[in-house]
Amino acid sequence: MTEATGSSSNMLQSVVLVGMRGSGKSFIGKLAAAALGWAFVDADIVFEEKHKIGVRDFVRQRGWPAFREAESQLATDLLESHSLGHVISFGGGVVEVESARQALVEYSNKGPVVHITREEQEIIKYLNEETDRPPYGESVSDVLHRRQPWFANCSNFEYINPVDIRHSTKVDAQGDLSHSLHPNIERVRRDVARFFGHVTGQHPNLAPNLVNNKRSYFLCLTYPDLTPALSDIEELTTGADAIELRVDLLHSPQDPDDLSPYIPPVDYVFSQLAALRQHSDLPIVFTARTTSEGGKFPSSSSAEAFELFHTALRHGVEYIDVEMAWPTNLIQNLVSQKGQSQIVASYHDWSGNLKWDSKVVEDKYWLGESFADIVKIVGKANVLEDNFALHNFVEQKRASGAKPIIAINMGFEGKLSRVLNRTFSPVTHPLLPNKAAPGQMSLAEIQTTLHSIGQLPPLRFYGLGKHPLRSLLPTLFNSAFETLGLPHHFELAEDKSLGDLSTSPDFGGALISSPFTLDVPKLPLSPDSSNIGVVDTVTAENEGKKLTGENAEWQALRASILSRLPLESESLDSALVIGGDQNARSAIYTLQRLGVKTIFLAENSSETAHQLLETFSRTDLRHLHSVDQYPSNASSPSIIINTSPTSSINLTPFEKPGGSPGTIFANPLGGVVIDMTFKTLTPLLERAGEAGPRWKLVNGFDVTCEQVFSQFYMWTGRRCPRKQIHDIVKKASQDELLKS
Numbered sequence: 001m002t003e004a005t006g007s008s009s010n011m012l013q014s015v016v017l018v019g020m021r022g023s024g025k026s027f028i029g030k031l032a033a034a035a036l037g038w039a040f041v042d043a044d045i046v047f048e049e050k051h052k053i054g055v056r057d058f059v060r061q062r063g064w065p066a067f068r069e070a071e072s073q074l075a076t077d078l079l080e081s082h083s084l085g086h087v088i089s090f091g092g093g094v095v096e097v098e099s100a101r102q103a104l105v106e107y108s109n110k111g112p113v114v115h116i117t118r119e120e121q122e123i124i125k126y127l128n129e130e131t132d133r134p135p136y137g138e139s140v141s142d143v144l145h146r147r148q149p150w151f152a153n154c155s156n157f158e159y160i161n162p163v164d165i166r167h168s169t170k171v172d173a174q175g176d177l178s179h180s181l182h183p184n185i186e187r188v189r190r191d192v193a194r195f196f197g198h199v200t201g202q203h204p205n206l207a208p209n210l211v212n213n214k215r216s217y218f219l220c221l222t223y224p225d226l227t228p229a230l231s232d233i234e235e236l237t238t239g240a241d242a243i244e245l246r247v248d249l250l251h252s253p254q255d256p257d258d259l260s261p262y263i264p265p266v267d268y269v270f271s272q273l274a275a276l277r278q279h280s281d282l283p284i285v286f287t288a289r290t291t292s293e294g295g296k297f298p299s300s301s302s303a304e305a306f307e308l309f310h311t312a313l314r315h316g317v318e319y320i321d322v323e324m325a326w327p328t329n330l331i332q333n334l335v336s337q338k339g340q341s342q343i344v345a346s347y348h349d350w351s352g353n354l355k356w357d358s359k360v361v362e363d364k365y366w367l368g369e370s371f372a373d374i375v376k377i378v379g380k381a382n383v384l385e386d387n388f389a390l391h392n393f394v395e396q397k398r399a400s401g402a403k404p405i406i407a408i409n410m411g412f413e414g415k416l417s418r419v420l421n422r423t424f425s426p427v428t429h430p431l432l433p434n435k436a437a438p439g440q441m442s443l444a445e446i447q448t449t450l451h452s453i454g455q456l457p458p459l460r461f462y463g464l465g466k467h468p469l470r471s472l473l474p475t476l477f478n479s480a481f482e483t484l485g486l487p488h489h490f491e492l493a494e495d496k497s498l499g500d501l502s503t504s505p506d507f508g509g510a511l512i513s514s515p516f517t518l519d520v521p522k523l524p525l526s527p528d529s530s531n532i533g534v535v536d537t538v539t540a541e542n543e544g545k546k547l548t549g550e551n552a553e554w555q556a557l558r559a560s561i562l563s564r565l566p567l568e569s570e571s572l573d574s575a576l577v578i579g580g581d582q583n584a585r586s587a588i589y590t591l592q593r594l595g596v597k598t599i600f601l602a603e604n605s606s607e608t609a610h611q612l613l614e615t616f617s618r619t620d621l622r623h624l625h626s627v628d629q630y631p632s633n634a635s636s637p638s639i640i641i642n643t644s645p646t647s648s649i650n651l652t653p654f655e656k657p658g659g660s661p662g663t664i665f666a667n668p669l670g671g672v673v674i675d676m677t678f679k680t681l682t683p684l685l686e687r688a689g690e691a692g693p694r695w696k697l698v699n700g701f702d703v704t705c706e707q708v709f710s711q712f713y714m715w716t717g718r719r720c721p722r723k724q725i726h727d728i729v730k731k732a733s734q735d736e737l738l739k740s
């Protein structure tokens with residue numbers, strides 16, 4: 001098996017996909033290419049273009065050996081000619097030829113070769129339904145088993161295709177607030193983006209707060225089997241920066257309970273990881289805590305531990321916790337293979353005898369520092385003063401520009417050290433079956449304590465302007481602050497000016513709705529809000545001294561679309577924006593950023609339309625005076641956004657049942673229809689619903705939820721409790737009073 005690539009490789013180095021026919025290489029490859037903004041190359045298609053004959057016919061006319069030779073020649077050529085900025089998918093049989101295997105192994109020393117895997121039964125089912133490719137002349141299962149070791153040897157990463165084709169037809173949704181109705185699309189897209197962003201180094205999935213030296217936390221999962229807890233992962237991890245998978249605590253339900261010592265089987269560990277990845281894109285801290293350091297992993301089983309660690313790197317795990325007591329040569333080898341992932345060097349002393357000002361601690365620190373990205377030292381406090389000694393040690397190291405350090409005292413007396421620790425504080429959650437260590441606190445408990453001891457100043461956030469859901473905003477933000485134990489407060493300040501509010505040192509930020517949106521005085525703008533020309537959020541840093549104007553709406557639109565857009569919609573040829581008022585700017589910008597080729601704007605005022613055409617002059621934006629002018633020869637849109645409840649555009653074509661105008665809903669793959677009106681169902685959404693279940697419906701409430709998530713993150717640097725917000729908004733949307 002080749003290993004994860006060293007960090008010196010070029011980050012534009014193309015990604016190569018190998019794996020069995022039917023494992024989903026093209027499907028995952030196209031999603032990966034879209035996420036990276038790279039081009040996708042299907043080697044089979046290049047083969048057909050080059051040889052002017054289909055793969056199936058080539059094999060029929062010239063036989064398998066000739067095909068294999070031509071295929072492996074092409075593979076070697078492609079690795080050279082497309083070595084940068086591409087996602088290249090190779091035919092499953094490429095590994096049958098020795099020279100192609102060698103070329104892949106060589107390539108894996110500089111770029112990612114990803115083995116796409118999928119359950120055997122899934123592959124067989126898929127191939128039984130498919131007739132385009134030449135028959136093997138042997139059973140799929142035999143072919144799979146023969147090639148399996150080659151795939152593993154030639155690749156340095158592995159990605160488990162998360163799409164369960166046996167269930168994928170059930171992915172459907174109506175225009176309801178609940179995200180959980182269409183989880184697969186969102187999860188698959190996010191997971192592919194996370195994995196490929198990380199392994200290419202384009203967007204390493206590392207915790208941003210850790211990088212910026214802000215306070216960061218990881219949640220320690222203590223389940224033997226995560227399956228029953230998966231639906232709670234979002235709630236459990238709210239506000240956290242990473243998730244610790246305590247591999248030593250995993251126990252397969254298929255193994256007897258009393259096996260001791262117990263090492264969870266590799267397959268079990270990585271199927272648990274894959275399941276976890278489907279419920280969170282937070283970075284994972286992969287830990288096999290040994291019995292001598294307080295865990296359950298046999299301390300003498302270094303070979304098994306390092307097999308797990310190397311496999312974790314292959315699966316794109318972001319942080320690996322390596323105890324300093326493991327053999328040096330094994331550690332060094334792992335470090336040399338870490339690629340974009342990071343190593344945490346850890347040392348635990350449970351005895352209660354660890355002295356933070358001792359040579360032992362100093363030596364452990366420098367040992368960890370010599371090979372890891374983060375050093376973790378955990379002792380046990382007997383008295384409160386043990387935490388002061390720990391704190392002094394950390395502050396000294398920090399003052400000398402040290403690497404990030406996690407320093408904790410276990411035990412009840414050690415809680416203060418958990419509150420003061422800044423980097424990756426391990427936290428628990430009330431819903432977990434048990435704590436990973438004595439004295440562990442929840443994230444909310446730590447925040448509340450930080451506030452009580454004067455370390456987390458309360459900030460004030462304001463709602464300016466007349467937001468359509470203004471009566472709800474304080475509840476949304478304040479309940480989210482409360483859940484995370486943050487001492488902040490949100491209030492409406494509709495008649496106040498940003499200038500007056502932002503001079504106060506406790507100013508945390510503001511949300512701005514029209515009529516203020518366009519004339520925020522001389523605020524430095526983020527690149528997005530400056531391109532859009534609309535500010536709806538103000539963030540404050542440096543005790544309010546550094547303000548920035550942001551746009552959360554486009555982020556909300558992008559999230560609403562990406563979580564619903566059919567996975568098969570790989571190229572977005574066209575989209576329709578209805579109405580040209582202020583929201584149209586963020587809508588057009590979102591579509592542009594998503595790579596939509598042609599955007600039609602239905603707006604009856606030529607003046608309004610022309611202003612937008614000028615702003616977005618680099619986009620292929622075409623003006624229509626009405627929706628039914630949508631050209632019959634243009635491809636049907638995959639995304640339709642009605643931007644305004646008071647749109648001047650005539651929506652009567654949508655008003656009568658069955659009356660969908662022209663080709664608007666004709667896209668066979670369906671798509672996403674967003675009506676930013678604050679009604680659960682509008683004529684546009686109703687017509688889209690009639691067009692079939694492939695159309696996913698989004699209303700103003702849905703978009704607002706996403707906007708709140710973005711604003712909350714911009715203000716606090718922490719993820720918002722999503723379900724809680726959804727529930728509040730859903731309840732409100734059912735309230736007749738809000739349906740104005």
Ligand SMILES: O=C1C[C@@](O)(C(=O)O)C[C@@H](O)[C@@H]1O
Pocket residue numbers: 220244246287289321346376378408409410426427436437438440
């Ligand atoms: O190393 C640590 C710290 C810890 O032991 C604690 O004290 O919170 C919890 C462990 O899960 C983690 O790996």
